Amino acid sequence: MKNVIYSLLILSAFASSSQSLRELYQEGLKAYDEKNYELFTEKMFTIDTMRPNYPAVVYNLAGGYALTGQSSKALKTLEKYILMDATQDFSEDADFTSLLELERFTALKKKQSELTETIELKRTYELSILSSHPESITYSEKQKSFYIGGVRDGSIWEMKEGREPKLWAESPKNSWSVMGLQVSADEKTLWACTSSMNNYQDYNQSEEGFASVLKYDLKNGKLLETYALPGGHNFGDLITDKSGNIYVSDGTANKLYWISDKKGELEELADLSNDIFNLQGLTLDDTEKNLYLSDYIEGIYRFNLKSKDLEKLKIKGDDILIKGIDGLYFTDNSLIGLHNGTNPNRVIKYKLSEDRNAIIGKEVLAQGGVLGEPTQGVWIDGSLHFIMNSPWGAYDQDGNFNPESKSVNIGVIE
Incomplete structure (x- = not known):
């Protein structure tokens, strides 16, 4: 045994x-x-x-x-x-x-x-700055730029095709490892969520469990607002809707937070700790009435933003165990899950039932091979571009960071 x-x-x-x-x-x-x-x-x-x-x-x-x-x-x-x-x-x-x-x-x-068979993606490419330990990624169509958040340095990097990466924002006060990024629908704002983790190079144990949401002016990189919470939190992802509301997942308290466009304050939206073990990725459906949430331990839930009702998706297909999902993305009555809690790691597309409360089938889009640790992605012209090899395994037992490569692999799902 x-x-x-x-x-x-x-x-x-x-x-x-x-x-x-x-x-x-x-x-x-x-x-x-x-x-x-x-x-x-x-x-x-x-x-x-x-x-x-x-x-x-x-x-x-x-x-x-x-x-x-x-x-x-x-x-x-x-x-x-x-x-x-x-x-x-x-x-x-x-x-x-x-x-x-x-x-x-x-x-x-x-x-x-x-x-255990390798399933490769048809399209991948590389970006530099792996030494920053990229975890989160977003894109501005207006600026024609990627923005990537670093776990190690707490910085946000800007990358344009054919150019060297540029440090866009250093880690300010009340900011730690960058865990989630999102450009607003109007392309005026870049939102980031951060968490104090021991992988952060300036980690201070007295700030354990601190987390924050940062609001930047996308045009000039100016920090406009900081929303911080002390102790007992881990902001792992965030998403914006078309109206400008921000939704944030907390994987330690297992709560949803939000910043409404009207009030502009960080508030608790729902306490899900009685149902969810470890809240990770979140995605809105095309109606923007429902949030789909990944529980790293148990699977996927649907949260109705109006009624605040939470329900776990039923499983009606074969060979489906929804565990270890980090990033989660809605598309065409399906959900794409970035699994980094399985061995080998996988990217899987889950087909939803007509009423969207059950998973009725799956398609493995990528498995093993060059797929290292997939974390988060961003939609660009209908294709999901996602980080394939966030280097969580590059830390030794003393916390030293020694990545094997200097590039981050980006996978593309058409």
Whole structure:
């Protein structure tokens, strides 16, 4: 069983969670060592109920089912697992010996092979400034410029085709890692959201959990407004509508914030913490009445801006597990999700039902290969241009940043 290998990873992941989760996991490992597989399975099931879709737990749960003679549950759980991590050679794990001769296990291995095949995009290109650690990207048609936000330096860079990148805005006071960028519909304003993270080169522990929204004059780069919140926040993305309202996702408090065009103040729009584990990307549908939200752990939700109702999208298609989505984008009654919480990472287009409350199919647009860590994108003339290789893996255990490349890869979905 690979749970011993995974144990340090999962205990780290649970560090910000409840003490009971860590205790349950340790109790599960102890039960496994003592060959009390019924108790081991029970502990893993309990954790998966409390904190769903963590790969190590799902893998261990599958092993527990196999060890206790529950082959059908073991296979079903492994099917779920490979949608999250298709790289684990579980056929070599002795805990699954009882499954090896089953026809369904053979089919599962074939599916696993398909999930690790490389699917390349037809069009990609490169921009420099990877040393800034780009995470967010937007575009101005009027200025004919890309704007890219840096996690490492907290700066915003401007790039025009055929020119060297230009530092457009340095990190001002009450600004940290740039996590989201958006040019307003009238092309007068550039909006940015920032969060205090230890990847930020000027990180100050006393500002842990601080976050802000910045409003810039797009024409001259002048900072017009700063909206900051202390402690307990992580602004991960923002979006503007045609009326000039700004919506911001908070992945720590799991709340939606907004700045209305009329009031011009940062306000809490909705507290979603009872339903959502880790709020990430957000996108408006074509009616601008609904926000679609990605929960990095559980999937995609729809939030009605008028009624404030939140509903999780139903899954009606095959082989669909919506986990690990960062950027999320609406198009033609579908959603494009940038997955950097799967192995390999993927870009997937999810087809919505007619009433848009369910996912009824999927198309994998990119998988593995040069697709590093996809994060956020921007629509340009009907094509989604997105960051393919945000270098989160370039930090060592001491926080030093050593990216292998100096360029950021941009993928294009036509």
